[in-house]
Amino acid sequence: MSNNFAIDISVWTKKAKGKIDKVVREIVLDVANSLIELSPVGNPDLWESKAPKGYVGGRFAANWQYGNNVIGFPEGDLPDIDATGNASRERIEKALPKEAAGLVHLLVNNLPYALRLEDGWSSQAPRGMVQLTVIMYQDKARKIAERERGA
Secondary structure, eight states: OHHHHHHHHHHHHHHHHHHHHHHHHHHHHHHHHHHHHHSOOOOGGGOSSOOOTTOOSOHHHHTEEEEETTTBOOOSOOOOOOSSSHHHHHHHHHHSOSSOTTSOEEEEEOOTTHHHHHTTOSTTSTTOSHHHHHHHHHHHHHHHHHHHHHO
C-alpha cells in the first residue's frame, strides 16, 4: 500500500510542478511583452533636434534581454533594430526555460539611455516602462495563479 501511495504523490507532484512552471512562464512572458509594448520607438517627428541620417527607431525595444540565476545576467547591448518588438519577444520566449519555477528571472535593457527612458525622457513613455509593468502585473500574476489553481 505504501508503494501505491508514493506513486500517487509522485504523479500529483509532477502535475503540480508542471502547473507552476506554466504559471511562471506565462507571467515572465507577459511582463516581457509589457516592457516591450511600453518601450518608446524613436520617432524623429517628436524630437526637438534632427535625427541622424539613416536613423531607424526600434533599438531600445530590441534590447530587452532575458537571463536567470542559472544562465546569468545579460551583459552588453544588441545591435538589433526591432520596432515591432516581435523579434525580442521570440528571443525571450526561446531563452525562457520550460522548467521556470524556482528560478530568478531577469529582464534587462542595457542601453546607456534606458534609465533616462524609464525616468520619463520620452513623450511616448512619460511614466517609463518598468514601474508601470510592476504595478500592472502584481494583480495579474495573482489572477493567473488563481486561474491555474482552479484548473
